[in-house]
Amino acid sequence: MSDSSTPALPARPTASVLWTSSARGGRGRARRPGQILSAIARARRTAALFGAEHPVVLETMSEAHAVITQLLANRSSLRFSIDEDAFFVENTVLLEESLQLYPMLLEMRQREIGMIELHAALELTELRSLVEVLNLPGAEVRSRGGAAGALEKLGVRHITVGPAGPPREDLNLKVDPREAYRAALQVVDELSFQASRDVPLELRKARLVLNSLMDIIAQDRVALLGVSALKNYDEDTAHHSVNVSVLSLLTGGQFELSRIAMTTLGLAALLHDIGKMRVPLDILAKAGTLTPEEQATVQRHTLYGAHILRNLPGLARLAMVVAFEHHANYDLSGYPRITAKKAPHILTRIVQVADFYDAATSSRRVYHRAMLPHEAMKFILDRAGKTFDPAVAKVFVHQLGLYPVGSVVELDTGDLGVVVGPGERDLARPVVKVLRDRAGHPLAPSALSLEMTRERWITRAVDPLDVGIDTMAALHGEEQATH
Numbered sequence: 238m239s240d241s242s243t244p245a246l247p248a249r250p251t252a253s254v255l256w257t258s259s260a261r262g263g264r265g266r267a268r269r270p271g272q273i274l275s276a277i278a279r280a281r282r283t284a285a286l287f288g289a290e291h292p293v294v295l296e297t298m299s300e301a302h303a304v305i306t307q308l309l310a311n312r313s314s315l316r317f318s319i320d321e322d323a324f325f326v327e328n329t330v331l332l333e334e335s336l337q338l339y340p341m342l343l344e345m346r347q348r349e350i351g352m353i354e355l356h357a358a359l360e361l362t363e364l365r366s367l368v369e370v371l372n373l374p375g376a377e378v379r380s381r382g383g384a385a386g387a388l389e390k391l392g393v394r395h396i397t398v399g400p401a402g403p404p405r406e407d408l409n410l411k412v413d414p415r416e417a418y419r420a421a422l423q424v425v426d427e428l429s430f431q432a433s434r435d436v437p438l439e440l441r442k443a444r445l446v447l448n449s450l451m452d453i454i455a456q457d458r459v460a461l462l463g464v465s466a467l468k469n470y471d472e473d474t475a476h477h478s479v480n481v482s483v484l485s486l487l488t489g490g491q492f493e494l495s496r497i498a499m500t501t502l503g504l505a506a507l508l509h510d511i512g513k514m515r516v517p518l519d520i521l522a523k524a525g526t527l528t529p530e531e532q533a534t535v536q537r538h539t540l541y542g543a544h545i546l547r548n549l550p551g552l553a554r555l556a557m558v559v560a561f562e563h564h565a566n567y568d569l570s571g572y573p574r575i576t577a578k579k580a581p582h583i584l585t586r587i588v589q590v591a592d593f594y595d596a597a598t599s600s601r602r603v604y605h606r607a608m609l610p611h612e613a614m615k616f617i618l619d620r621a622g623k624t625f626d627p628a629v630a631k632v633f634v635h636q637l638g639l640y641p642v643g644s645v646v647e648l649d650t651g652d653l654g655v656v657v658g659p660g661e662r663d664l665a666r667p668v669v670k671v672l673r674d675r676a677g678h679p680l681a682p683s684a685l686s687l688e689m690t691r692e693r694w695i696t697r698a699v700d701p702l703d704v705g706i707d708t709m710a711a712l713h714g715e716e717q718a719t720h
């Protein structure tokens with residue numbers, strides 16, 4: 238790949254802190270760390286085909302060495318790493334290189350190289366040794382004590398290689414949905430704190446948490462719904478953000494989005510309301526109706542959010558777009574007024590439905606009384622094609638069911654129960670944990686699959702507060718056999 242012929246992707250503003258003005262090349266071009274990876278990949282390919290002494294290899298390595306020398310003029314080292322399917326330099330994803338140099342990423346992974354750190358005073362011969370090691374067969378690398386051992390034997394002192402970056406355990410994440418949910422809350426708090434201090438947002442933990450959330454959803458799509466249903470109708474922005482993220486990931490999983498796009502979706506959802514931190518708390522927490530001025534102030538959280546997120550690197554910058562557009566509506570009838578006659582970004586359209594659902598089912602102020610999950614679902618379907626993207630709306634309802642997990646429902650027999658899982662095929666026939674008979678007497682809780690038991694059906698959804706049912710206890714009580 239020739240760097241100069243690569244189509245321009247959006248600039249990476251955050252990276253500018255590390256490498257812009259002082260790292261300009263002699264030809265007036267910005268030197269980018271990604272160029273180093275591209276050069277190594279090109280040299281590796283050429284050396285494998287024509288030998289390490291081929292002029293292209295020598296030339297490419299000299300170019301890469303010049304870039305490294307410039308980038309390391311003011312730093313002691315530069316760290317490339319692999320996380321999932323992406324290359325990173327420090328904490329910035331190298332989107333372009335991740336897309337184009339995937340074969341090298343796989344080769345590195347095969348040789349158990351997850352990280353390459355280049356240190357100041359790196360010599361050209363050391364760079365060539367790195368290319369040599371990258372081209373060794375995996376078995377040969379192992380016999381030399383791994384890539385690190387092989388480099389050491391070649392006398393390399395200014396390149397460190399090692400396994401993939403910090404292990405995911407460093408957040409102490411297990412696949413317990415409740416722990417992942419709590420970690421996500423913590424990440425939102427940290428990101429909000431960073432935004433309030435106006436420092437660059439540190440996305441590594443967010444990515445780790447999002448990976449865990451995606452892993453959990455892949456294993457059991459209901460598990461996190463149970464956790465996010467336990468929001469107790471609060472209006473806490475962190476809970477709301479995590480819920481919207483979970484719901485967005487669940488919906489986005491049904492569209493053909495790459496892993497990186499999914500992470501971006503989850504991240505954008507976590508950050509969609511970050512602009513609220515710039516809205517005075519007394520307005521956000523006001524119990525009564527907002528004046529038109531106050532309303533306008535609250536609506537400005539979209540602009541504030543976009544401003545806070547304007548410097549995110551690479552694809553993550555779509556979070557800015559989502560923060561800006563998430564109240565614009567599919568038909569652009571919302572705010573802020575968008576003049577371009579183009580529907581919001583697909584990630585926005587997903588986040589918007591998730592955002593509406595979570596806000597409508599929790600916010601007692603805006604909607605006087607929170608909508609029941611079932612009512613919110615009907616609202617989404619009614620407004621599909623207008624307020625909401627019709628395809629997203631359909632997928633959303635399909636994922637959660639017409640009676641989402643946590644809904645309290647009355648059956649034809651008059652029994653009351655809590656929905657603990659969606660139906661697999663029939664949206665109106667979830668799995669219900671029956672708790673009381675029609676006279677209000679408690680029953681030994683038992684889970685009833687309405688898909689399997691066709692002679693029973695739901696007559697209506699009821700407000701758990703009206704009937705005094707503790708959905709949290711019902712959802713996380715003892716497991717019952719389904720019959």
Ligand SMILES: [Fe+2]
Nearest residue numbers: 509510563564
């Ligand atoms: Fe919002």
Ligand SMILES: [Fe+2]
Nearest residue numbers: 509510592596
């Ligand atoms: Fe929101």
